[in-house]
Amino acid sequence: MSHTTRLKIGISACFFHPDGERKAAPSKTLLWIEQSTAHWVMSEGALPVMVPSLAGDTFRGDVSVAEYAHWLDGIVMHGGADVWPGSYGEQPLRPEWHGDRVRDAYEVALVQAFVAAGKPVFGICRGLQLINVAHGGTLYQDISTQKPGALVHRDAAAYDLNFHEVEVLPDTRLSELVPPGRHKINSVHHQGIKDLAPGFRVEAVSPEDGVIEAIRHTGGPWVAAVQWHPEFHRPELGVVDDTPLLRDFLEAARAARKA
Template sequence: MSAKRLKIGLSACFSHADPARSLFTNKTLQYVEQSIAHWIMSAGAMVVMVPCPTGETARGDVSLSHYAEWLDGVVMHGGADVWPGSYGEEPLKDAWIGDRIRDLYDLAVVEAFAQAGKPIFGVCRGLQLINVAFGGTLYQDIETQVKGSLRHRDATTYDQNFHEIDIVQNSHLAHLYPGVLRARVNSIHHQGIKDLAPGFDVEAWSSPDRVPEAIRRRGGLNKGYIAATQWHPEFHKAGATDTLNDTAILDDFLGAARAARVKPQPGHLPGRIRDRAARLLRQALLR
């Protein structure tokens, strides 16, 4: 029965109003990427896009907190760069300005689900956004700012760009992959964690340049499940043995969602969604 299936939220991607677009001319589009929705559905969960409730066409009183109360967990989508202003920096290049509006929406989603005690899992941009939400910072461009770095994004090969990671032993991720010290994952990003958010642990590092590739909030289910990977587990091809299997990661998140159905762990974000961003967030998104 559908009532027994987990209901998992998926944060929205934005295509902002564009008068030059031939379809939906000058309209804001919110959407999800197909493969990540299918990844969550592969384990029997139902996926619900969590739309931004504000904007120039907003009507009614539905809020993100209503979604957080109703759903069993949320996955934070990949996509655009994080605006450097979200972690107190100026963009080093115009190309790295990111999406400020989506940042505000994503920060509000994380806040709503954290306060409701519902599990949060981040993918790629989702990892970066979670780190920023809890007080961390980012490299605006790894290749420019990390000496001797790997090429973490290749526009030509896209999801066929890979590198190795070292899994931190005795971490939760290590328990999901017993005996695995090193693994191969896809790499589709040019931003990454610089300063880790307080209260989080790194569970995997890229090898050999040691950029954080997986993080988890300290304290386990008692503190509220928040975890993320820099790679896209949904891009793992079924049956492939040369890259890290995604199944354990998805099962772990959905297991936490089932546990939260029985006993949510309501919490709150520390006072470190940057002060300015918090005010903007309340004014623009949390009506």
């Protein structure tokens, strides 16, 4: 495959902000992506591109988010830090759940720009939560606190080796990619969707506690997201094969390029 035919897929950045209280902290904001996310995009032949922040005290020039949206063929909204509760009209219930307000603004702008450009948007974990909030939905700030009886959706010690079942709902696009019914997935999140955003449909849930695990926009723009991490896929662990999800996203990106 030549470089001219390869899809160019943006990946939203994670932020590491300066912190004057920690002597080891950097003096400048760092942007980064997880290697596994880039390699997941590359596994089907696409070129991953980290989209930088276009704001902040060091920003110069006139490059816009819209230009990235027109240049790239689609975008993956990365996992990572909590979403700032103010993004959906709430105050943090605990200081450690304050999230990243700067990153929220950056990623909401990305979602809006790619949707406006007719390019597909795929969310992973925080990406699902951010997409839901960007379209008017809300979140549980902490599932175990606000949803009594819920499963352990995040085990800090086990991390990506924390698993539970997900039920893919029938008559959804996801059920055309993954057989409907129950599948094993990894789970690395303590927040989740409380109120689903208008215009979206639930495609998978945690059958034990009803936590939403996958969503898709039902209108014109191609926007879909999962709460688990397909980039952590290891077939020997018996988890669901997420390759069809990536291929579906890339097919939407290819169609957007032709359009």
